[in-house]
Amino acid sequence: MFDVIRKYVARLGLSARTGAPTEARPRGYNLFEAAAAYVAARARDDQDGVEEASSWVSPEALSFGVGELASRAVLALAHERSTSPRAVARDLLGLPAD
Known part of the structure; x- marks a missing residue:
C-alpha cells in the first residue's frame, strides 16, 4: 500500500498549476x-516530520488533504487489485469482507 502512496507523492514533484518543479x-x-508529507511521516513514525507538516496548513486543510489522499490511494489500490474500493478499504482497516 505504501508503495502506491510513495509513487503518488513522487508524482507531486511537479506543480499541478504551473508544471514547474516545486523547488522553483x-x-x-x-x-x-x-x-x-504528513502521511509519509506517520508511516515512518517520524514525529518531527508529522509536526512540521502539520504546521504548513490549517488543521482543517490538512484533514481535507489527508482524506483526499486516502481516497486516491484506495482507488489506486482497487484498480491495481481489480477489486472494489469498498473491498480495499475494508481490507486495509482489517474489517471482514461484506
Missing part, C-alpha cells in the same frame, strides 16, 4: 503537499 516556486505549501 517560492516555498509556500499547499494542502496536498502537507497531506503527503
Whole structure:
C-alpha cells in the first residue's frame, strides 16, 4: 500500500498549476503537499516530520488533504487489485469482507 502512496507523492514533484518543479516556486505549501508529507511521516513514525507538516496548513486543510489522499490511494489500490474500493478499504482497516 505504501508503495502506491510513495509513487503518488513522487508524482507531486511537479506543480499541478504551473508544471514547474516545486523547488522553483517560492516555498509556500499547499494542502496536498502537507497531506503527503504528513502521511509519509506517520508511516515512518517520524514525529518531527508529522509536526512540521502539520504546521504548513490549517488543521482543517490538512484533514481535507489527508482524506483526499486516502481516497486516491484506495482507488489506486482497487484498480491495481481489480477489486472494489469498498473491498480495499475494508481490507486495509482489517474489517471482514461484506
